[in-house]
Amino acid sequence: MGQNLWINGESVxxxxxxxxxxxxxxxxxxxxxExxxxxxxxxxxxxxxxAVTMAEMDAHKRSDILRRVAELIQEDRDECARLIAEESSKPLKAARGEVDRTIMTYRFASEEARRLHGETIPMDAAPGGEGRVAYTVREPLGVIAAITPFNFPMNLVAHKVGPAIAAGNTVVLKPASQTPLSAYKIASYFHEAGLPAGALNVVTGSGKSVGDVLIADDRVKMVTFTGSPEVGKHIRENAGLKRVTLELGxxxxxIVDEGTDLKKVMPRIVTGAFSNQGQVCISIQRIFVHEAIAAEFVxxxxxEAGKLKxxxxxxxxxxxxxxxxxxxxTRAKAWIQAAVENGAELVYxxxxxxxxxxxxxxxNAKLTDKISCEEVFAPVVHINTFNxxxxxxxxANDSKYxxxxxxxxxxxQKAMQAAKKLHVGGVMINEIPTFRVDHMPYGGVKMSGTGREGIKYALEEMTELKLVSIKLD
Structure with a gap:
């Protein structure tokens, strides 16, 4: 079959x-x-x-469109999961889980569209502010460029398109080259749900031919990107004064401390290490285990890994x-081999x-080995010990990510110490770092990016704050 572009509500x-x-x-x-x-x-x-049509659309109408999209995906749940599995090779049961999360993400977006509000400002808190009423409103930015990766081809599209539409923006979406069909499928649902023509456009092609044009155009007010730090850096350096959200590597x-019930937590840890072939931004890559329990842990x-089919x-x-x-x-195997040559032990x-x-x-891979200090994005973990x-x-902090x-x-006490001292965007206590639900704030520090996703938090990134002050006399 031939998959055309989707521009202005039409297959092009x-x-x-x-x-x-x-x-x-x-x-x-x-x-x-292309x-x-x-x-x-x-x-x-x-x-x-x-953009004007979307900005003027009532919040309840935007909300209803997003809710209807969630319903349409629910009706086609198995078809959507099969599509994800075919184009990305995500196992079918994991693909179904992604479809369910996508539905939830659009439902959250639908709800947040109705909750987009500002606040009143007590102007008389400052001398000279007496006799005034002031409030803030959030207004859409306009055109948002969304660039999404292959590993969650429906849900990571939802995390950009959902809040953008909820806020009254319009979108030009560039999905990953390997997983474009999921994005075009979503566009068809928005069209069926009554989204105005032009509010969501999907264009596929290389980063150079599509991404650079989006970044350069002054009508694009924001770029939201999930992908590699190298591309994220390029976007940041070339986006000018555009708003930029980057979800990078x-x-x-x-960290597994002594006293942990290893038999209880091990299935969860193995899932966090190997689900979707380790091609998850928050996949477990480095494990630090207390030396007293290290042998049992390994x-x-x-x-547990041997049980995976x-x-x-x-x-x-x-x-x-x-x-x-x-x-x-090939890349992952080369990194594994380099670590072994540098003293690491390959045990499975x-x-x-x-x-x-x-x-x-x-x-016992060295922290300077690529298998440790770079993002492997593969079903590979290394286990080291601590005292x-x-x-x-x-x-854990010895990382550019x-x-x-x-x-x-x-x-x-140790839990609170970790919460305070780990230099990351999210600390999961008694949980794997791979944990995410779709309404929580999600994003990183250092080379892991800037800005936050999670529908409410993405909405803040995708709107301008305007102050209105009224002098009463």
Whole structure:
């Protein structure tokens, strides 16, 4: 099938198409439109033209559109999950979980559209402010460029499109090249739900041909991006005075203190390490275990990892399937090999079959190894030990990233110490760093990005605050 662009409420043909292949079996899924610079400008024209309509649309109407989108996805839940599994190789049961989260994200957006409000300001709190009433309102920015990754092709689209529409903005969406069909599917639901033409446009193509045009156009008032730090840095340096939200990389750490019930928590930890082939921004990559329980931890971790079923993403029983590209398999294996040559011990996995990299466990990798200090974005973890809890925090902080971290401990003082001293955007106590629900504030520090997602918090990023002051006499 041929997948056209979606501009101004219509399916639009373009000059070039490229084949899209299933990462697991290599079968061709579709031919996908490759937008030219002129196509992207048409999409921006369309979004700019619809901006006044969206800004003037009543909040309850925006809310109803978002609620209807959630209902349409719910009706097509299995179809949406299969689409995600086919284009991204996400195992079907995980894909269903993503669809359910996507539904919830649009429901939250629907609710927040009705709650978008300002506050009254007590002007007489300052001398000279007497006899005045003042209040704030939040107004939409206008055109928002949303650039999304492959690993959650529906829910991470929802985290950008949902709050943008809730706030009364218009959107030009560039989905990841490997997972465009999920985004076009969402556009069809918005169209069916009654979103005005031009309010959501979807254009596919390379970052150079699409992303750079979006960043350069002065009519685009905000760029919201999830992806690599290198691209995020490029966006930040070239976006001028545009509002920019960046959700970038991580090498999330988990600290496991002595006294932790390892048998109880181990299935959760293994899930956090290997779900979606480790291709999750907050996937567990570095584990620091108290030396008193390290031997038992490693034994139980490997035993639990051995229970994972590796194979076809469309098999209901599959836990781990193909990575997004052959290049990523090769890269991850090279990093594993380099760590082993540098003294790390490979105790489980490490081999691959086609684009499937088996769950991999390393012991005592150096914190300077790429497998530790860079984002591996693969089903690979390394386990190191600590003696003093403060040392574990220091090791976790020894990173250029800071998205989320997890800590298992029964000691309240240590929990509070971790909450205070871990330099990350989110500290998960007695939970894996991979935990996220869709209304919580989510984002990082250092090279993990700027700004926050989570519908209420994204709405703040996607609106301008205006003060209105009235002199009463």
């Amino acid at each position: 043909e373009c000059d070039n198409y490229r084949p899209l292949f299933n990462p697991f079996n290599g079968e061709k899924i579709a031919d996908v439109a 937008a030219s610079k002129e196509d992207v400008i048409k999409a921006i024209d369309s979004a700019a033209g619809a 991580s090498n999330s750490a988990l 034994s139980l971790f490997i035993e 590796v194979g076809d993403p469309l098999d209901e029983q599959t836990d781990l399937a193909a990575m997004i590209s052959g290049y990523d398999v 996995g490490g081999d691959s079959e086609r684009q499937i990299l088996k769950p991999t466990v390393l012991l 003093h809890f403060a040392d574990a925090i220091a090791k 800071g998205l989320q971290a997890g800590v298992y401990t029964n000691d309240l």
